[in-house]
Amino acid sequence: MRAIVEVTNLAVAFPDPAAGWRRVVDGVTLEVAEGEAMGVVGESGCGKTLTGLAVVGLVPEPGRVVGGSVRLDGEDVLAADERRLCALRGGVAGFIFQEPAQALNPVKSVASQVTEAARLHGNAPASRTSRLAASLLAEVGLEDLDRVAHSYPHQLSGGQRQRVLLAAALAAGPRLLIADEPTSALDTVSQVKMVELLQTLHETRRLSLLFVSHDLALVGRVVGRITVLYAGETVEVAGRDALFRAPLHPYTQALLATRPAEADGAPRRFPTVPGRVPAAREWGAGCRFAPRCPRAFDRCRRARPGLTELPDSRKVRCFLQGDAEEANG
Amino acid sequence: MVEGRAPAILAARGVSRRYPRRDGGAGRAGAAVIALDAVSFGLHRGEIVGVVGRSGAGKSTLARVLLGLEVPDEGEVLYAGRPLREMTTREMQRMRRSVQVVFQDPHSSLDPRQSIGSILAEPLAVHGVVPPKRRRERSLELLASVELPAEGDLLGRMPRELSGGERQRVAIARALACSPDALILDEPVSALDASVRGQILNLLLDLRRRTGMAMMVIAHDVRLVGHLCERVAVVAGGRIVEEGAPAEVLGRPADAATAELLAAARWLETVPPAGARPAGGEPGG
Numbered sequence: 001m002r003a004i005v006e007v008t009n010l011a012v013a014f015p016d017p018a019a020g021w022r023r024v025v026d027g028v029t030l031e032v033a034e035g036e037a038m039g040v041v042g043e044s045g046c047g048k049t050l051t052g053l054a055v056v057g058l059v060p061e062p063g064r065v066v067g068g069s070v071r072l073d074g075e076d077v078l079a080a081d082e083r084r085l086c087a088l089r090g091g092v093a094g095f096i097f098q099e100p101a102q103a104l105n106p107v108k109s110v111a112s113q114v115t116e117a118a119r120l121h122g123n124a125p126a127s128r129t130s131r132l133a134a135s136l137l138a139e140v141g142l143e144d145l146d147r148v149a150h151s152y153p154h155q156l157s158g159g160q161r162q163r164v165l166l167a168a169a170l171a172a173g174p175r176l177l178i179a180d181e182p183t184s185a186l187d188t189v190s191q192v193k194m195v196e197l198l199q200t201l202h203e204t205r206r207l208s209l210l211f212v213s214h215d216l217a218l219v220g221r222v223v224g225r226i227t228v229l230y231a232g233e234t235v236e237v238a239g240r241d242a243l244f245r246a247p248l249h250p251y252t253q254a255l256l257a258t259r260p261a262e263a264d265g266a267p268r269r270f271p272t273v274p275g276r277v278p279a280a281r282e283w284g285a286g287c288r289f290a291p292r293c294p295r296a297f298d299r300c301r302r303a304r305p306g307l308t309e310l311p312d313s314r315k316v317r318c319f320l321q322g323d324a325e326e327a328n329g
Numbered sequence: 330m331v332e333g334r335a336p337a338i339l340a341a342r343g344v345s346r347r348y349p350r351r352d353g354g355a356g357r358a359g360a361a362v363i364a365l366d367a368v369s370f371g372l373h374r375g376e377i378v379g380v381v382g383r384s385g386a387g388k389s390t391l392a393r394v395l396l397g398l399e400v401p402d403e404g405e406v407l408y409a410g411r412p413l414r415e416m417t418t419r420e421m422q423r424m425r426r427s428v429q430v431v432f433q434d435p436h437s438s439l440d441p442r443q444s445i446g447s448i449l450a451e452p453l454a455v456h457g458v459v460p461p462k463r464r465r466e467r468s469l470e471l472l473a474s475v476e477l478p479a480e481g482d483l484l485g486r487m488p489r490e491l492s493g494g495e496r497q498r499v500a501i502a503r504a505l506a507c508s509p510d511a512l513i514l515d516e517p518v519s520a521l522d523a524s525v526r527g528q529i530l531n532l533l534l535d536l537r538r539r540t541g542m543a544m545m546v547i548a549h550d551v552r553l554v555g556h557l558c559e560r561v562a563v564v565a566g567g568r569i570v571e572e573g574a575p576a577e578v579l580g581r582p583a584d585a586a587t588a589e590l591l592a593a594a595r596w597l598e599t600v601p602p603a604g605a606r607p608a609g610g611e612p613g614g
Contacts (some may be wrong), residue, residue, distance in 0.1 A: 158384055184519075277492070
């Protein structure tokens with residue numbers, strides 16, 4: 001199947017007074033096939049957001065991609081100039097963020113923001129823009145369209161704002177939607193609705209999805225495959241069902257164990273992953289998960305495992321998987 | 330929980346709160362959003378109560394009214410049986426010390442320019458509960474009480490150097506500085522990773538066991554309060570629509586708002602069965 005996103009061994013670095021350039025992402029490999037829904041999961045600080053931004057050439061200053069390759073719809077994002085990147089953003093890949101209040105312009109009406117993307121890409125004549133905005137706002141499930149279209153972001157609820165942002169992201173007809181924690185600022189009822197909406201868009205528009213979230217179970221409701229990131233690198237890639245049934249990496253196993261228990265009201269302690277994600281300056285020579293890993297042995301502390309390909313397009317970065325090799329560099 | 334015993338630490342009696350409508354459009358004078366509609370609620374010594382509801386249901390307004398940060402349009406708030414509006418400045422100070430609050434996002438509730446040490450020392454100085462010479466020692470005790478390393482090194486760090494979970498522990502430590510009788514926690518874990526949430530919730534369980542402090546935990550996710558609390562109040566449309574033991578309220582929801590929250594929580598926690606809605610499918614070939 002043709003890939004719409006191909007990220008291989010990505011490294012992103014930021015200037016660090018102590019170390020010149022410090023890699024904060026180092027070893028992310030991620031592939032999204034055309035029409036596929038891929039989840040990217042990991043705790044805060046694992047590199048999920050930077051990876052999503054790198055796909056559309058938006059690594060924030062003063063950060064820089066210092067290694068690996070990024071291809072979007074076959075095009076080399078790292079070599080593309082700003083004009084090409086502008087065409088790719090919106091036209092090929094739309095983007096929605098965790099906090100829609102910050103992504104929307106507070107002094108522009110909803111309708112004008114939704115049509116802006118379409119105008120930028122020259123797809124809609126001026127006479128059609130308001131009709132286009134209305135149909136997009138309806139497609140993302142907003143009600144009371146006339147009022148919403150003439151509202152400003154502060155007059156809407158969080159869930160409505162996220163839908164407006166989504167409508168704007170779809171205005172230029174992208175083939176890929178990158179959704180970075182699109183539900184984290186919403187209450188549980190709105191979370192369900194947003195996830196169902198993404199599912200619907202994925203199916204009706206044949207929209208490829210890159211769904212970034214710290215919540216493995218939630219991502220599992222939408223995507224067919226999942227890429228698990230830990231401390232700036234890809235540690236596991238698997239089909240959703242295989243991943244939930246038989247996670248191979250100890251980090252994936254730990255994440256699955258922290259899913260909240262049933263809401264039955266019985267008092268009990270909450271499951272956790274002991275420890276925390278190490279900061280980039282704390283990465284050692286060994287496996288970055290070793291300090292938290294219940295199954296770590298000598299080799300894990302000495303050498304860093306490479307990302308090993310397994311049957312069924314699975315990948316895992318762990319010495320416990322028989323023929324795992326060491327990462328070079 | 331039973332009326333007629335010692336008065337509740339905090340109580341709302343028939344409290345209503347309205348905000349002027351700001352949806353632009355009509356902007357007619359008099360039109361108002363009803364944030365709280367004749368709500369009665371009590372937080373009693375030593376109990377842990379969950380307040381759940383959707384965004385905009387009125388949960389945070391209830392907390393702000395109980396804390397005296399907002400004055401209700403109708404009804405009355407009482408601290409230890411005494412109406413807030415009759416309290417003297419000194420009584421108000423005492424209440425401010427004995428009722429503490431922890432907000433959702435430790436990123437914005439901790440001053441980014443203050444070191445952890447000065448964040449923790451500030452309430453000790455403001456309320457004069459610990460002499461200056463003992464403040465450092467007390468700060469280290471506070472770090473230990475929230476299971477952070479009780480080292481001088483951490484006191485010198487800035488909030489941005491800590492993870493989200495560590496920052497929320499600092500916010501809780503600051504709330505504990507004056508040994509309060511009650512803690513109001515407004516969405517204490519919703520800005521945190523799923524993996525870190527459990528750590529903070531377990532810390533709250535431990536703190537309550539150790540100190541017997543009363544807690545009011547506000548959340549939109551019923552999964553959290555179900556396992557944490559002895560009593561749950563469900564808020565919708567500015568009213569408490571249902572209240573009782575979690576097993577009862579969550580086991581046999583009587584109100585549509587409760588049922589909606591439960592259905593969402595169940596949906597979110599359920600791993601879809603293998604093969605269900607293979608969105609995009611596995612790449613097999």
